[in-house]
Amino acid sequence: MPKPDTCLVGIDIGSSKVGVLIGKKDDDGDIEIIGQGMAPNRGTRRGNVVNVESTVEALRHATEEAEMMAGYEIEGAFVGVAGFDVRSVNSRGMVAVTRKDREIRAADIQRVLDAAQSAALPSDREILHAIPQEFIVDDQGGISDPLGMSGSRLEVAVHLVTGHTTRGKTVLTCVNKAGIRVKELVFEPLAAAESMLRLQERELGTLLIDVGSGTSGFAFFLEGEVQHSGVCPIGASHFTKDLAQVLRTPFDEAERLKIQKGACLTSLVGDDEGISVPSVGGGTVNVVRRRELCEILQPRAEELLQLVHDDLQRVGRADQLRGGVVITGGGAQLSGLLELTEQVFDTGVRYGLPEGFKGLTQVIESPSWSTAAGLLRYGLLAEEAPGRGQPNRLSVKSMIGSLKGMFSDLL
Template sequence: MIEDDSPIITALDLGSSLIKVVIGRLMGDHEIEIIGTGVYPSAGIKNGSIVNIETTTKSIIEAFGDAELMAGQEITSVVVNVSGKSVHGFNEKGIIAVTNRERIVTEMDIMRVVEAAQAVHVPNDQQVIHVLTKEFKVDDQVNIKDPIGMTGVRLEAEVHIVSCGNTALNNIDRCVEQAGLQQMDKVLSSLASSEAILTAGEKDLGTAVIDIGAGICDIIIYVDGGIAFSSVVPFGGFHITSDISIGLKTTVETAEIIKKRYGHTRIDMVDPTEKFEIPSISGRPARSVFRQELVEILEPRVREILEMIDHELVRSGYKASLAGGVILTGGTSLLQGIEATAEEVLRLSVGRAKPAGLSGLVERIASPEYATAVGLIKYSSKIQNLEQRNMHSVSDGEGWMKKVRRWMENNL
């Protein structure tokens, strides 16, 4: 067992293809040292949602076993991601009067206006998981990020609210609990991914992060430093793999290997004479296939998914504001040629990113596949740092503490 008093945060990324566990130690100056990782196939998750409690729980336990052994730590609590088709994001506004005698905006006013903004009807089968402030307005002064200490009579807040289906959240709770763990937080997958790969400058400039996973694509847009839009496209890398399996008449497992090794999204970039071998199946002999034949199967599905993403970017109303372009992450972003194809379909500059700014076992998480897991740690570490800085001013009981914590989360 490693003796160290530094705080530890453990991320649990419930992906449609893999369960990932990353254990990070919080060092000085916001540095995170990766001390353990674990990965296990997630047979119980489909399109970002848990469909089998027992198999998902088993996968969590297996992934944690490897991570704990590597870290030399027994883990009891986790930060877990939330994704899937039941996730919805929408924008709201709240307005209040600044009521203190000096008309100076205080932290209490911030909490009041955020609560006013989230006083919106959410369907009974949904639960709010995030209320994230975009910007504030004090009287006629607009585009304010931190209004505390300013003078005015009216305070307005624009927020982005994220909700998720109760069934999906309850299934996460059950799996985590049955794995013998406690939850510190639930965090939207795309929010976590953006924390891992975006700089403050990119958020200010206007940038979209597209996390292309196995079952779904998570989309989040930042404009002027705040979250302006979030969405989910219910297609991902597994749908590409399925097409390859059918088209090449092979197993899904073999199709996944072929996709990763030989897949390309641009047929004009592939040598027309290049071949690869498909292993034997059901007594049929192994056979050679031209690589371009694979691309003819793969490219249309990739373009279809990118067109769905483009539809969401247009629907957001912020596509013209994306001066920073699009950053791809997630396992499917590793497909050869996908950046060029995405630029063609989205008509925006496109890059690919992986987690950065870490120490320790960085070689184990130096891939876009780990953006969500690393982002969960970074997001939670921000919460913990803010709580520590504000703890001295909190003295009015649990209800007040929860409000302060919510305000701090909203203003990350």
């Protein structure tokens, strides 16, 4: 049985499934996948828990499966969140270094990070992440770690990700009820980035889009750090709903059609192939052409991509995609989405899959596993360098702390 302190656990509570991965840290600093569990999730919609019981049940199933495979009992986990209400904003903080020697110490760095997070937050929101983009010492910018440098003025630019307090607490409730301690809540696109973005992409300017079932999360990286992120309220299930509505076919049939025959770029499909589509309630079977499916799917795909593009343009980043776009999440597999993304963003696009893992890598060879795999790597970094990228850990801790009493009797 692996020792507890050598294992990491990532839990992705997605709108379609709960995915759990257990990874073991090896001596080279790599992660070996040793356990995987998955259960369909009917308790989460658009990234938000709408039914606690169903979500807890899915969590129990998925974690038990992963535990059996790994021969390891899960105690704590890094848990992804991606609700439609997650918001991000860039903020700055500045403090004076008044000590005689002007040497910047850890306490100064903490003070300036606190200052950057002190912007007034509505009482119903919590900071999930406060990720330093750069430190500025006097007028010298682009510094990643100012510890030990000399200066009289220390500034920082941070990327703040905030979430709805009660929705975050509901996620904690669910995970606690499944008998697991939440080590940290992680915004899912940031976790996914850890599993697949290459160093050069992070430096050059790359957008990651995670096309999930209920929503599509995105994050833009430049000069090594996240510069912008957000959630678009359209995911792969909207494509299925469109097909079901227009073709008057049951949702499950529409899902099958989308996966087997769907495409979202009419120029990629001929108009000759006829496909049988059963109608709602059985009885009749209609025949539609593949091109007709595409005519239903393409406008929705364009809407999704355009919303993300407009948001990137709003923050002045749409023309900084020198590293291209990486699409992942189960919905990224829709035929034609890659080519359509190239057209909308006018840059190179690739599919993103988890990279650089060891062990049972075949279980994560699907873009649906990007987030769970990324949570393991995020966890590794967080445990190796506590505080890095998470100077706000206190706020999450306080949420967890306030819940501990409530749920201790359930554990």
